[in-house]
Amino acid sequence: MVPRPHTLPLLQDPETLENRLRSLPSQPGVYLMRDSAETIIYIGKSKQLRSRIRSYFRPGQQLSPRISLMVRQICDIEFIVTDTEAEALALEANLIKQHQPHFNVLLKDDKKYPFLCITWSEEYPRIFITRKRQMRHAKDRYYGPYVDAGQLRNTWQLVKRIFPLRQRPQPLYKDRPCLNYDIGRCPGVCQSLISPEDYRQTVQKVAMVFQGRTAELVATLTSQMETAADSLQFELAARIRDQIIGLQSLTASQKVALPDDTISRDIIALAAGKDTACIQLFQMRAGQLVGRLGFVSGTGEPGEILQRVLEECYQTAEPVEIPTEILVQHELTDGDMLAAWLSQRKERKVTIITPQRQTKAELIEMVAKNAAYELERLEKQQDSNHAALQDLAELLDMAELPHRIEGYDISHVQGSDAVASRVVFIDGIPAKQHYRRYKIRNPEVTSGHSDDFASLAEVIGRRFRDIAKIKQNSQIISSQERFPPLSRGVRGDLPDLVMIDGGKGQLSAVVEVLRELELLSDVRVVSLAKQREEIFLPGESLPLATDAEQPGVQLLRRLRDEAHRFAVSFHRQQRTDRMRRSRLEDIPGLGFERQKQLLAHFHSLDYISIATPEQLTQVPGIGSKLAQQIYAYFHP
Numbered sequence: 001m002v003p004r005p006h007t008l009p010l011l012q013d014p015e016t017l018e019n020r021l022r023s024l025p026s027q028p029g030v031y032l033m034r035d036s037a038e039t040i041i042y043i044g045k046s047k048q049l050r051s052r053i054r055s056y057f058r059p060g061q062q063l064s065p066r067i068s069l070m071v072r073q074i075c076d077i078e079f080i081v082t083d084t085e086a087e088a089l090a091l092e093a094n095l096i097k098q099h100q101p102h103f104n105v106l107l108k109d110d111k112k113y114p115f116l117c118i119t120w121s122e123e124y125p126r127i128f129i130t131r132k133r134q135m136r137h138a139k140d141r142y143y144g145p146y147v148d149a150g151q152l153r154n155t156w157q158l159v160k161r162i163f164p165l166r167q168r169p170q171p172l173y174k175d176r177p178c179l180n181y182d183i184g185r186c187p188g189v190c191q192s193l194i195s196p197e198d199y200r201q202t203v204q205k206v207a208m209v210f211q212g213r214t215a216e217l218v219a220t221l222t223s224q225m226e227t228a229a230d231s232l233q234f235e236l237a238a239r240i241r242d243q244i245i246g247l248q249s250l251t252a253s254q255k256v257a258l259p260d261d262t263i264s265r266d267i268i269a270l271a272a273g274k275d276t277a278c279i280q281l282f283q284m285r286a287g288q289l290v291g292r293l294g295f296v297s298g299t300g301e302p303g304e305i306l307q308r309v310l311e312e313c314y315q316t317a318e319p320v321e322i323p324t325e326i327l328v329q330h331e332l333t334d335g336d337m338l339a340a341w342l343s344q345r346k347e348r349k350v351t352i353i354t355p356q357r358q359t360k361a362e363l364i365e366m367v368a369k370n371a372a373y374e375l376e377r378l379e380k381q382q383d384s385n386h387a388a389l390q391d392l393a394e395l396l397d398m399a400e401l402p403h404r405i406e407g408y409d410i411s412h413v414q415g416s417d418a419v420a421s422r423v424v425f426i427d428g429i430p431a432k433q434h435y436r437r438y439k440i441r442n443p444e445v446t447s448g449h450s451d452d453f454a455s456l457a458e459v460i461g462r463r464f465r466d467i468a469k470i471k472q473n474s475q476i477i478s479s480q481e482r483f484p485p486l487s488r489g490v491r492g493d494l495p496d497l498v499m500i501d502g503g504k505g506q507l508s509a510v511v512e513v514l515r516e517l518e519l520l521s522d523v524r525v526v527s528l529a530k531q532r533e534e535i536f537l538p539g540e541s542l543p544l545a546t547d548a549e550q551p552g553v554q555l556l557r558r559l560r561d562e563a564h565r566f567a568v569s570f571h572r573q574q575r576t577d578r579m580r581r582s583r584l585e586d587i588p589g590l591g592f593e594r595q596k597q598l599l600a601h602f603h604s605l606d607y608i609s610i611a612t613p614e615q616l617t618q619v620p621g622i623g624s625k626l627a628q629q630i631y632a633y634f635h636p
Contacts (some may be wrong), residue, residue, distance in 0.1 A: 113145030162246035269329035385428025392552030411567035415450035421567035
């Protein structure tokens, strides 16, 4: 059922909201929330649609900041009725995968753990490790999140030695493969020396490793090795043998194992603190521990947390990755429904057990112990960050602790390849998914002429221009809302504090931009000078009286150093790319083959730059018009 279009948030139109809620059925199904742009912002399921959706709008209801922000943006509610909740869960998974709503996030801190991504949407799939899980394409697959980043990287490096895979994100040469092809590490993807079908078969074997199907892969490779040996293809058999030995080394140091166990199972447990719950999921295949995933959630009923974690974890999993047995620490809120849904997807019975004794109970205890260690580590880090944030708030006379802090820096060499960086700390922890890089577009910033003030002004203007527009639009309806247009919880990614790497000059340039955007009252900005670690405030000629070793200043220093590192790395990348790129590539109409003919005829770029149009036309394939373009490029 699709309701009529409604442009105002439902909270601002109580009559329409009540009519909409009364029209909802008391049956299982899926509901979709839309904003004023008719974009789906949240998808959920429920046994009773009416009571579930009404709970979002009940007065006095304690909602999390994320859900509270979502509710204030809801303009339309759609629903789809199903026969059972299991059908609703399956439908919810498909709709979330299709629409990827912004607010469908339970595991709020999972980006601190890395994923492994395989881009099946590309002709030659890429494989890489990332901490940002965003669906680039419906066919792409993410595995994780993995708790032990070091172990994940070691496994990935070993896999790249076992199977011939593309080793570089970009080709090193245009017309020939690099050394990795000659030593057998790469099949020559950059020059299409292997067909996409054959390469995808290799990538499928890699996927089996990260699906926990190593034993199945070894059995398949063993059969292929024997077939190759029987047909006298001894070199192929030897390569497969080496792959089998490498795969066996992945589990050779395995310490956690169950003897004579062929059942694939997942074990999940949690440890809950005051505001945070750490969840650990151990993946055991053929009696061995092959993976350890970690999630962080808000607190609540343990069974409800585990239920939702398992639902989200298996929504994107392939049927072969779903285990036949799941051991849970607490009874799930609706374990029968989840088991029925998983069994339907796997086409094989999946059981969910809450063990109380013997070996399986010991496995739960082991996973819970790991979750407790992770919670302890996280809480210690949070306490340290909280102390630093509190000290910084007192230092800058802020009414609330700065939740989101952004740091900006400029990097260049005498104006050449000028770039900027933005790094973000949330609650004192680097949030790399929010990092951004900027290329300076100012035409006056060129090689030999730098202007850090103008560069920072440009970057700050690009960063906050859209937020200024949002504020102007919000002021129209601010008198009708219970919340200010840019108050916490509704202002999106507006930072509580902006730190500029520099002194009073850099700070003044940024303040002027924020004043023009009418955001100076909404954004607190400071600068941190390098030499004496001095903090400057807008309008103040003298720095704050601080101790360089106090927690708040150390937090700003970490932010400044991270912004500097991020900017320098991007600058070096831009400089390297420019140095690698021939000047001939900048000439319109001059392709790669003609570049080679020019260099073969003149032997150097210097001779090409001083050649006359008549001399250029002597090169095969260079006509008079192209010769004139080449001459004009070197003689503007």
